[in-house]
Amino acid sequence: MIELDGFDRKLLASVQADASATNQEVGDRIGLSASQVSRRRQRLEAAGVIRRYRADIDPAAVGLDVIAFVGVSLATHSPQNASRFQKLIKALPEVQEAHMLTGDMDYLLKVAVPDLKALSSLISDDLLPHEAVQNVKSFIAMETLRDDNQLPFESP
Amino acid sequence: MIELDGFDRKLLASVQADASATNQEVGDRIGLSASQVSRRRQRLEAAGVIRRYRADIDPAAVGLDVIAFVGVSLATHSPQNASRFQKLIKALPEVQEAHMLTGDMDYLLKVAVPDLKALSSLISDDLLPHEAVQNVKSFIAMETLRDDNQLPFESP
DNA sequence: AGTGAAAAACAATGGCG
DNA sequence: CGCCATTGTTTTTCACT
Numbered sequence: 073m074i075e076l077d078g079f080d081r082k083l084l085a086s087v088q089a090d091a092s093a094t095n096q097e098v099g100d101r102i103g104l105s106a107s108q109v110s111r112r113r114q115r116l117e118a119a120g121v122i123r124r125y126r127a128d129i130d131p132a133a134v135g136l137d138v139i140a141f142v143g144v145s146l147a148t149h150s151p152q153n154a155s156r157f158q159k160l161i162k163a164l165p166e167v168q169e170a171h172m173l174t175g176d177m178d179y180l181l182k183v184a185v186p187d188l189k190a191l192s193s194l195i196s197d198d199l200l201p202h203e204a205v206q207n208v209k210s211f212i213a214m215e216t217l218r219d220d221n222q223l224p225f226e227s228p
Numbered sequence: 229m230i231e232l233d234g235f236d237r238k239l240l241a242s243v244q245a246d247a248s249a250t251n252q253e254v255g256d257r258i259g260l261s262a263s264q265v266s267r268r269r270q271r272l273e274a275a276g277v278i279r280r281y282r283a284d285i286d287p288a289a290v291g292l293d294v295i296a297f298v299g300v301s302l303a304t305h306s307p308q309n310a311s312r313f314q315k316l317i318k319a320l321p322e323v324q325e326a327h328m329l330t331g332d333m334d335y336l337l338k339v340a341v342p343d344l345k346a347l348s349s350l351i352s353d354d355l356l357p358h359e360a361v362q363n364v365k366s367f368i369a370m371e372t373l374r375d376d377n378q379l380p381f382e383s384p
Numbered sequence: 385a386g387t388g389a390a391a392a393a394c395a396a397t398g399g400c401g
Numbered sequence: 402c403g404c405c406a407t408t409g410t411t412t413t414t415c416a417c418t
Contacts, residue, residue, distance in 0.1 A: 087283035165380035224321035
């Protein structure tokens with residue numbers, strides 16, 4: 073695990089909110105020169121703290137009007153079952169997030185699809201037929217209040 | 229709603245996966261010249277299809293070892309209640325996503341915190357004391373299989 | 385660890401086919 | 402829409418604290 077000082081944390085907070093800012097702008101914001109921002113940024117990229125840069129796209133603008141969460145329970149909890157299921161969800165393009173959970177649901181998926189028909193077909197044609205899957209429960213997002221996925225940075 | 233052709237879709241798929249690629253590199257990938265990539269990109273940004281650019285940071289690298297989902301039920305469903313609650317979750321830095329749902333849970337929050345103590349304190353000190361909140365149910369992510377938040381782009 | 389200035393790479397426009 | 406040339410920015414490296 074890499075050591076992060078106050079500048080690193082401010083830098084990370086800045087670029088996770090807006091990666092289109094130039095090193096000069098970031099530097100002005102956090103009190104550092106552009107060259108230092110560049111050097112620190114490279115270090116954080118190499119260390120894997122910054123995993124990648126992405127464009128955040130409005131789902132509705134590309135025809136993806138349904139965001140839903142799908143809770144999945146597996147039939148049995150054998151390692152083979154789990155790995156087969158994990159392979160499946162890594163291959164499904166509609167899946168935006170997939171987490172293995174504590175509690176009564178085994179997995180929680182966040183999916184983006186054009187309409188309810190597509191959600192229904194994802195569940196009926198892709199998830200339920202899979203041997204490892206016992207049952208699924210879906211929750212449709214009527215409204216997304218936040219989806220910025222911003223991590224909080226402690227003050228120290 | 230803006231019209232998107234095949235090039236736009238390919239461009240979006242490319243920059244959502246990797247926004248650090250130069251226009252030249254994106255152009256090579258999707259079969260377009262750098263200048264055209266630049267023009268189309270500006271159009272997509274202006275239209276709000278590309279909402280922003282962000283750095284994707286590894287939560288564990290900055291000490292956020294617990295990712296959890298918190299389902300929240302509101303006490304009553306008055307508009308005042310809902311708006312007070314929405315204000316609260318927009319102000320909480322630990323919240324990465326917040327969705328209003330169909331089904332038995334009213335809201336689903338995705339949160340990132342340093343440890344279980346912080347999760348417990350978020351629930352006990354911030355969520356439960358709020359007048360609008362009836363009860364919460366939390367699910368801890370033991371393992372995150374995917375969190376790329378990549379939207380699928382249809383082939384046409 | 386930091387700055388500032390020079391060199392190299394890139395983005396953004398405009399004109400033309 | 403490709404190609405090319407131009408201009409202004411931006412990143413990166415280097416010399417120097």
